[in-house]
Amino acid sequence: MRGMSSDLTRRKFIGLAAAGLALAACKARKKEDVPKSPHPGAPVEGATQLPAAPTSAQQMPMRPLGSTGAMVSLVGLGGFHIGLPKEEDEGIRLIRTALDHGINFLDNCWDYNGGRSEERMGKALEGGYRDRAFLMTKLDGRTREAAQAQLEQSLKRLRTDRIDLVQIHEVIRMTDPARVFAPGGAIEALVQAKQAGKLRFIGFTGHKVPEIHLAMLKTADEHGFRFDAVQMPLNVMDAHYKSFEKKVLPVLLEKKMGVLGMKALGSGILLESHTVSAVECLHYAMNLPTSTVITGCETMGVLQQAIGAALSFQPLDKQRVATLLASTAAAASDGKYEKFKTTERFDGTARNPRWLEGPSI
Numbered sequence: 001m002r003g004m005s006s007d008l009t010r011r012k013f014i015g016l017a018a019a020g021l022a023l024a025a026c027k028a029r030k031k032e033d034v035p036k037s038p039h040p041g042a043p044v045e046g047a048t049q050l051p052a053a054p055t056s057a058q059q060m061p062m063r064p065l066g067s068t069g070a071m072v073s074l075v076g077l078g079g080f081h082i083g084l085p086k087e088e089d090e091g092i093r094l095i096r097t098a099l100d101h102g103i104n105f106l107d108n109c110w111d112y113n114g115g116r117s118e119e120r121m122g123k124a125l126e127g128g129y130r131d132r133a134f135l136m137t138k139l140d141g142r143t144r145e146a147a148q149a150q151l152e153q154s155l156k157r158l159r160t161d162r163i164d165l166v167q168i169h170e171v172i173r174m175t176d177p178a179r180v181f182a183p184g185g186a187i188e189a190l191v192q193a194k195q196a197g198k199l200r201f202i203g204f205t206g207h208k209v210p211e212i213h214l215a216m217l218k219t220a221d222e223h224g225f226r227f228d229a230v231q232m233p234l235n236v237m238d239a240h241y242k243s244f245e246k247k248v249l250p251v252l253l254e255k256k257m258g259v260l261g262m263k264a265l266g267s268g269i270l271l272e273s274h275t276v277s278a279v280e281c282l283h284y285a286m287n288l289p290t291s292t293v294i295t296g297c298e299t300m301g302v303l304q305q306a307i308g309a310a311l312s313f314q315p316l317d318k319q320r321v322a323t324l325l326a327s328t329a330a331a332a333s334d335g336k337y338e339k340f341k342t343t344e345r346f347d348g349t350a351r352n353p354r355w356l357e358g359p360s361i
Contacts, residue, residue: 034346036084036298039268042278043301048308053100059311060102065134065291066258068201068228070164072105072134072292075282075310076260077303079108079137081296083117091117094303095124099132101307105292107262108158109138109169110150111348114361115157122159130160138169138205139186140348140355142179147189149359155198165229166190166199170349171206177219180204187225203229207263207340210247217251229258229291233340235266236276236284236324237332242341245288253289261290267346269339273331276324282309284324287316 050056061074077098082091095106108118118137125133137154141147151166168186171177180186190202204227206212213232220227230252232244239245252259264285265271265278276284285293286309297303316324331337340346349355 034080035267035269038299038302039265039271039278041271042268042299043305045300045304047301048304050101050304050307050311053097056307056311057100057102060307061310061313062104063291064258065165065201066229066252067256068258070134070201070258072258073103073310074286074292074313075103075306076105076107076292076294077103077306078262078294078296079106079117079121080112081298082120083113084298088120088123091120092124094297094300095121096129097300098297098303098307099129103307103310104132104134105294106133106135107294108136108154109140110154111140111169111352111355111361115153118154118157122157126159134164135160136165136167136203137163138167139190140169141189141358142176142186142356144184144186144189144192146356146358147186148193151189151193151198153359162197163199165201165203166193167203167205167229167231169205170347171204171212171216172208172347172349174212174215176206176212177216180216181219181223181225187223201228201258203227203231203258203260205231205260205262207233207346209242209341210244213244213248214251217255226255227257229260231260231262231294233263233266233338234259234261234285234288234290234293235264235270235338236281236328237266237270237273237335237338238263239325240329240332241335241338249288258291259289261285261288261293262295263338263340264293264295266338266340267296270337273328273337275328275331278305279309279312280324282306283313283316284321286310286313287321 062071065072085091139147139150141150193199265281295306335342344350
């Protein structure tokens, strides 16, 4: 009996220890989620003074989306963050305020916040706002069937019969290009949807390494397909580490494709380096030959800051660019502030591989 009691105690201890480790791992994963609140020191509503809405809309710089013929605002509204406010009305207010001040490029994705981001955007675009927006969303499905099903869900949530730009989301594995272009792959669904009038343009996104983007472009060439737009990280630290600016941007410009810059602030993580300000980050990205710079805005203060940055933007001279690059060089050298490159923290499809295969979030 004594041996049995000792054995039970030992097993109980091991079980409790395992449970503790599992809880610690869970907490660590939660801690490493994508930031879901404004960065410390983020501006509050009213901190950035803007012209009245009709005036600011007229002043918003516009740029061509590659060779599509579409014109898009210098700054674009990120879709993930508008799903973060607890109150739906606040997410809707963010979207409509952006449109009222001249931001017409709206980013979104089928999987953002379990579909909540698309639902809020669909409601915000009612009452005539849809006509003022260039609407983009992204799909995770790698097969024709998965992409078709996800697209139909997105159309329903966004309350529209046509999306301006649909992109293949998170091309972050070297196997993704072959899957997308394989017989029965996602590209077939997007081409068919374009022919049916459900979307206007086709693109892809990714945030890991430039080589995967280049492989996607090469695979498209091999299949006689041309993307209309490509989304990728473009920021003042990217220039120093696994740089999309240096390796992919020149190719997109040569092909006259739309350039969608993202992660200008890296969800605020770049600011933790204390080497650059939020507006400096935005202006650096805007100074590149991007079509638009997409940035996440979960509060009105952050949105007003982004609008103000676009309205105040003036091309940076070479000395100013050199100064910004020099100030961030050491901090950026190993990618520790570009966590979308160096960790799985931003890899939704790695954490949820079922999104690649079907329509269930």
